[in-house]
Amino acid sequence: MEIIIPILTAAVRSGTPILYATLGEIITEKAGILNLGLEGIMLVGAYTGFSVAYSSGSAWLGVGAAFLVGTLMGLIHAFICVTLKGNQVVSGLAITMFGTGASSLLGREFVGFTIPGLSRIPLPVLSDIPVIGPVFFNHDALIYSSYILVLFFCWFFTSTRPGLNLRAVGDNPRAADAMGISVTGTRYFYTLLGAGIVAVGGAYMSLAYTKMWGELMTAGRGWIAVALVIFAIWNPARAAFGAYLFGGVEAFQLRLQTAGTTIPTPVLMMLPYLMTIGVLLFISIKKGKGILFGAPASLGAPFFREERD
Amino acid sequence: MKLTIEPRLSSSWRLAVFIPVFSLAAALFSGGVFLYFMGVSPFQAYRAILTASLGDAYGLSETVVKAIPLTMTGIAVMLSFTMLIWNIGAEGQIFVGAIAATAVVRFFYTDSRPVMLIMMFLAAGAAGGIWAAIAGFMRAKWSVNEIITTLMLNYIAMNLLNYFVFGPWRDPSSLGFPMTPPFPDTARLPVFWGTRIHGGLILAIILPLLFWFVLKFTRWGYEIRVMGENPRAAGFAGMNYLRNVVLVMFISGAIAGIAGMCELSGLQGRLQHGFSGGYGFTAIIVAWLARLHPFAIVLVSFLMGILLVGGETLQIVMRLPLSSIMVLQGMILFFVLGGEFFRKYRIRSVKDDDAVPLQAAPSGEEK
Numbered sequence: 001m002e003i004i005i006p007i008l009t010a011a012v013r014s015g016t017p018i019l020y021a022t023l024g025e026i027i028t029e030k031a032g033i034l035n036l037g038l039e040g041i042m043l044v045g046a047y048t049g050f051s052v053a054y055s056s057g058s059a060w061l062g063v064g065a066a067f068l069v070g071t072l073m074g075l076i077h078a079f080i081c082v083t084l085k086g087n088q089v090v091s092g093l094a095i096t097m098f099g100t101g102a103s104s105l106l107g108r109e110f111v112g113f114t115i116p117g118l119s120r121i122p123l124p125v126l127s128d129i130p131v132i133g134p135v136f137f138n139h140d141a142l143i144y145s146s147y148i149l150v151l152f153f154c155w156f157f158t159s160t161r162p163g164l165n166l167r168a169v170g171d172n173p174r175a176a177d178a179m180g181i182s183v184t185g186t187r188y189f190y191t192l193l194g195a196g197i198v199a200v201g202g203a204y205m206s207l208a209y210t211k212m213w214g215e216l217m218t219a220g221r222g223w224i225a226v227a228l229v230i231f232a233i234w235n236p237a238r239a240a241f242g243a244y245l246f247g248g249v250e251a252f253q254l255r256l257q258t259a260g261t262t263i264p265t266p267v268l269m270m271l272p273y274l275m276t277i278g279v280l281l282f283i284s285i286k287k288g289k290g291i292l293f294g295a296p297a298s299l300g301a302p303f304f305r306e307e308r309d
Numbered sequence: 310m311k312l313t314i315e316p317r318l319s320s321s322w323r324l325a326v327f328i329p330v331f332s333l334a335a336a337l338f339s340g341g342v343f344l345y346f347m348g349v350s351p352f353q354a355y356r357a358i359l360t361a362s363l364g365d366a367y368g369l370s371e372t373v374v375k376a377i378p379l380t381m382t383g384i385a386v387m388l389s390f391t392m393l394i395w396n397i398g399a400e401g402q403i404f405v406g407a408i409a410a411t412a413v414v415r416f417f418y419t420d421s422r423p424v425m426l427i428m429m430f431l432a433a434g435a436a437g438g439i440w441a442a443i444a445g446f447m448r449a450k451w452s453v454n455e456i457i458t459t460l461m462l463n464y465i466a467m468n469l470l471n472y473f474v475f476g477p478w479r480d481p482s483s484l485g486f487p488m489t490p491p492f493p494d495t496a497r498l499p500v501f502w503g504t505r506i507h508g509g510l511i512l513a514i515i516l517p518l519l520f521w522f523v524l525k526f527t528r529w530g531y532e533i534r535v536m537g538e539n540p541r542a543a544g545f546a547g548m549n550y551l552r553n554v555v556l557v558m559f560i561s562g563a564i565a566g567i568a569g570m571c572e573l574s575g576l577q578g579r580l581q582h583g584f585s586g587g588y589g590f591t592a593i594i595v596a597w598l599a600r601l602h603p604f605a606i607v608l609v610s611f612l613m614g615i616l617l618v619g620g621e622t623l624q625i626v627m628r629l630p631l632s633s634i635m636v637l638q639g640m641i642l643f644f645v646l647g648g649e650f651f652r653k654y655r656i657r658s659v660k661d662d663d664a665v666p667l668q669a670a671p672s673g674e675e676k
């Protein structure tokens with residue numbers, strides 16, 4: 001137990017940026033829009049969060065700014081995919097390239113600085129529970145809000161009118177349109193909101209995880225999140241499980257490195273990526289047997305109101 | 310009065326030329342505005358880019374040096390995109406191609422230059438091809454999303470390369486730099502005209518011609534075009550999807566791997582950390598901007614070569630990070646996507662009481 005608890009605690013911490021990104025992508029995809037720009041949005045979020053927190057001294061202002069800039073990136077994607085009916089795959093790649101470049105360019109003045117970042121707030125009573133306490137309730141507030149977000153979206157998708165409307169737009173935009181739901185408006189809204197949440201995941205990297213800014217610091221976590229959405233079959237609770245699983249692999253790998261293992265670092269660094277492929281393969285083979293549901297039916301396809309199917 | 314959007318029923322060649330050119334110009338303009346707001350003078354930046362890449366014979370040759378791997382990799386991803394298979398993993402395929410070629414130099418060294426080069430060529434092609442075919446097989450057999458797998462394979466290839474150059478293959482006399490010892494001359498491609506332009510140029514000329522011919526005039530080329538446009542129809546026509554996806558991905562990866570070998574053997578002369586500089590990703594823009602046409606890929610590669618040479622200059626002269634050129638690349642993609650809209654649709658103003666005429670559905674390439 002003495003060894004396990006620190007690894008599990010670290011798993012939650014390193015899983016959190018991926019969890020935010022996965023949640024953001026889930027709500028966007030539920031509306032039928034595929035956003036492959038997560039990596040770029042996370043980087044921009046990490047940069048914005050850090051620079052605002054550094055300049056203003058308030059980490060929370062950084063989180064807010066990251067969210068706003070994230071929604072702006074989402075706006076670009078929504079405009080191309082919804083209004084211009086452009087190719088969502090290419091638009092997402094463009095977002096990633098743009099975000100990677102812009103964050104490197106802007107962040108060049110912040111390399112090497114550190115900030116106090118988000119502080120740890122052990123929750124009273126809850127953090128005293130053995131095992132669960134230190135693992136889940138001895139963190140910063142952004143981690144606690146990710147728990148709330150997971151619970152909220154689980155409830156939102158299944159039990160609220162807007163949640164059902166959202167799923168209708170993603171599954172059958174024509175029917176949703178006939179019901180009087182604005183397909184365009186819904187897709188815009190959730191693409192923006194999703195991108196904002198993804199950017200908060202990036203901000204978590206720079207504000208709480210490393211407490212500094214570094215070029216390309218997300219190192220593929222955005223792409224891992226895209227894969228996790230499939231792993232989670234668009235279910236927020238499963239997304240949390242998957243994100244912590246990946247966080248666990250990362251934490252374990254880092255611990256092995258610091259423990260001075262003889263396994264070379266690059267080999268350990270391959271683990272999360274290998275695992276992504278493994279997980280995706282597992283899910284897809286299962287899907288082949290008809291066990292998997294949940295992909296929004298219109299994912300990736302633009303909606304033409306004037307046309308007939 | 311209100312505006313309606315309707316599909317164009319036919320597309321003229323004038324639009325096909327005008328729209329990409331206009332998109333590119335608009336992207337460069339917006340990129341300039343963006344640079345300005347980032348505290349970088351756009352005039353200074355663009356002038357630096359142009360003089361470095363086209364200003365003299367050396368600059369021009371450097372642009373060609375960049376255009377070589379871009380053309381090859383652009384052809385590689387074009388092939389998979391034609392089939393609507395998203396090979397985003399050319400970067401990783403370049404890496405494993407280079408690793409395999411290096412392995413040949415280390416373990417199967419011979420004194421004959423042709424034998425050496427052919428062995429490196431084959432090893433790089435096989436490694437890159439298998440690397441991509443893994444993703445292709447999983448895609449065709451179990452519908453595993455190939456965008457994710459090819460990307461993850463990028464990161465794995467990058468770490469594989471790091472493993473070798475930081476570990477067993479590191480040059481003991483490199484003062485700790487992560488690189489292999491320099492290759493002997495027998496493992497180097499010839500260079501031309503006293504520049505750094507290397508033998509890869511020949512492949513960058515042959516491959517577009519070859520694949521233009523294959524896609525346009527052969528039965529197999531026709532098959533993969535049909536599978537890209539309508540997989541269901543292809544299935545009814547008895548075309549073997551699984552075999553073709555794996556084959557296309559293998560060829561795509563093989564070309565990327567060989568591009569890696571050319572870069573290694575023609576230009577850098579040793580395997581090192583941070584070997585490729587993002588050719589695999591830039592190739593995606595190249596293929597898309599060229600609208601998957603092999604000859605246009607050559608032209609666009611040259612344009613991107615200008616940007617890349619310019620990017621290095623920006624790094625040295627204006628001390629901007631190398632990845633800042635990705636801002637421009639992203640912008641170009643945004644505007645090309647926007648431009649596609651005007652190629653496919655036209656905006657018409659109609660009076661409110663006018664019935665909007667129903668038009669035929671646009672081509673299904675987006676589905």
